[in-house]
Amino acid sequence: MLKDCYDLALTTASAAARDAYVEASGLALTFYPGALEAYDRAIAIDPGFAMAHAGRAQVLLRQGDVEAARKALAAAKRLAAGLSEREASHIAFFELVFAGEIEAAISALYAHLAAWPRDALVVASAANPNGLIGGSGHLGQKHRIAALMDSLAPAYGDDFWFVSYHAMSLSEDGQLAIARKKIEQSVAANPNNAHGAHGIAHICYESGDLETARTFLSSWLATYPKEGFFHGHLSWHLSLFEIQAGNWTEASRLYRDAIALDRHSGGPQQKVSDGAAFLWRSELAGHPRDAEAWRALHRYAGASLPRPGNGLADLHVILAQAVMGDEAAPDTRARQIEALAREGRYPSGFYLPAVARGFSAFERGDFATAIDALAPLLGEDERVGGSRAQHDLIDFTLLRAYLGADRMDEARQLLGARRPGASGVPVVGVAMVR
Numbered sequence: 001m002l003k004d005c006y007d008l009a010l011t012t013a014s015a016a017a018r019d020a021y022v023e024a025s026g027l028a029l030t031f032y033p034g035a036l037e038a039y040d041r042a043i044a045i046d047p048g049f050a051m052a053h054a055g056r057a058q059v060l061l062r063q064g065d066v067e068a069a070r071k072a073l074a075a076a077k078r079l080a081a082g083l084s085e086r087e088a089s090h091i092a093f094f095e096l097v098f099a100g101e102i103e104a105a106i107s108a109l110y111a112h113l114a115a116w117p118r119d120a121l122v123v124a125s126a127a128n129p130n131g132l133i134g135g136s137g138h139l140g141q142k143h144r145i146a147a148l149m150d151s152l153a154p155a156y157g158d159d160f161w162f163v164s165y166h167a168m169s170l171s172e173d174g175q176l177a178i179a180r181k182k183i184e185q186s187v188a189a190n191p192n193n194a195h196g197a198h199g200i201a202h203i204c205y206e207s208g209d210l211e212t213a214r215t216f217l218s219s220w221l222a223t224y225p226k227e228g229f230f231h232g233h234l235s236w237h238l239s240l241f242e243i244q245a246g247n248w249t250e251a252s253r254l255y256r257d258a259i260a261l262d263r264h265s266g267g268p269q270q271k272v273s274d275g276a277a278f279l280w281r282s283e284l285a286g287h288p289r290d291a292e293a294w295r296a297l298h299r300y301a302g303a304s305l306p307r308p309g310n311g312l313a314d315l316h317v318i319l320a321q322a323v324m325g326d327e328a329a330p331d332t333r334a335r336q337i338e339a340l341a342r343e344g345r346y347p348s349g350f351y352l353p354a355v356a357r358g359f360s361a362f363e364r365g366d367f368a369t370a371i372d373a374l375a376p377l378l379g380e381d382e383r384v385g386g387s388r389a390q391h392d393l394i395d396f397t398l399l400r401a402y403l404g405a406d407r408m409d410e411a412r413q414l415l416g417a418r419r420p421g422a423s424g425v426p427v428v429g430v431a432m433v434r
Helices: 015-030 035-045 050-062 066-078 085-098 102-115 120-127 141-156 160-172 176-189 194-207 210-221 231-244 248-259 268-284 291-304 311-323 328-342 351-363 367-377 388-404 408-416
Strands: none
Touching (some): 015 035, 035 050, 050 085, 085 102, 085 120, 120 141, 120 160, 160 176, 160 194, 176 194, 194 231, 194 388, 231 248, 268 388, 311 328, 311 388, 351 367, 351 388
16 A cells, blocks of 8 residues: 555555555645645545545645535545544544534543554644634643643654644744754754744744844745745734834835735635734734724734634734724624624633723723733633634733823733743834833
8 A cells, every 4th residue: 555754544545546645745845835735736636535635624624725625524524434543543633623622522632642643734723823723722732732742752853844743833932042953953954844933933033043033934934935824923923022122114115915814825814813912912012003004904803713712812903993993893803703602612712702891991091991801811711722823913002002001010920920031022112110
């Protein structure tokens, strides 16, 4: 039987289809363009190649084409008869993920990886900060991801892709020294891996290594295809370092060229999250509001993400609604989330409705109410999924509310509790409490 690059059996009689599948999966794992086209080639050669349909589904979902992704996964399921146990389990796992059955999917994840630890596409779906475990709404999920990756490490050895993911998980868990060693190892082995560059961005952010990040990311992005899925997101990471460095001209250029809606290379959730985060964090740092950019983002979010679903994306949709003075919309979305939470169908529970109240109050200048909403949520940011860099948007908003309310002692306490070594705090007025 033919096998993939991780020595896992594939149910296809065509070596050419297998080769196209291996190419597609490598591009999907490293976030380089061409994965969808390569999966399509595999399917054209062998229409009954279930794993190629399943891989195609994962790429389509990442790009935000939910309906096409579901059709592709349904095609994989129809072809599941006669598959190996591993392939059938792979498809069944993604059925649970696509259905939003988070707890069942997490249970299936551990069972699947116990049997087939080198199923990299399954690992990838679970181990990134906004993947299955990251989006579970659980507290302690960052440590859980790191522990999972530690347990899988012996199965991968020095594999550059796995090491990049392992490094990211360790950095989010606060294990920065070993994370840096691993990410440097991964990038040296293969620099053409967007997750390697992503790991550098995160580790530099968590360790406050501003200049290394600026130098590396600006050079790396110059050779990464602009249509690469992570081009917009990595440009967002670079823009944070430029804001911190006081280089507003470069940060603005990055926004215009790679983060704005018509230039961002990611799917709808990432476009909304990165765009809103850039605009809001720029304002917290004292830069002027770009009202037209907010209007465009608000319109896009309403059309592309009309209903709650992903916690990190919903956080930024709520923010855009608050900024635009769409008074009913944040409350409506919060009520929708609360209804889902009561039914046990929204992973972060009632966390985001409280954040929505805080953002709305902050935007209208009611700092006391914003503080009352946001301060009790400290330490629970990971419920929403995403990375520590993304969670800082909430903490920086609370800090700015403290400063606006002239509650300097509480501002100092918030800064004092910030994780050691983390990147700077570009919030206007913060020098008053240093």
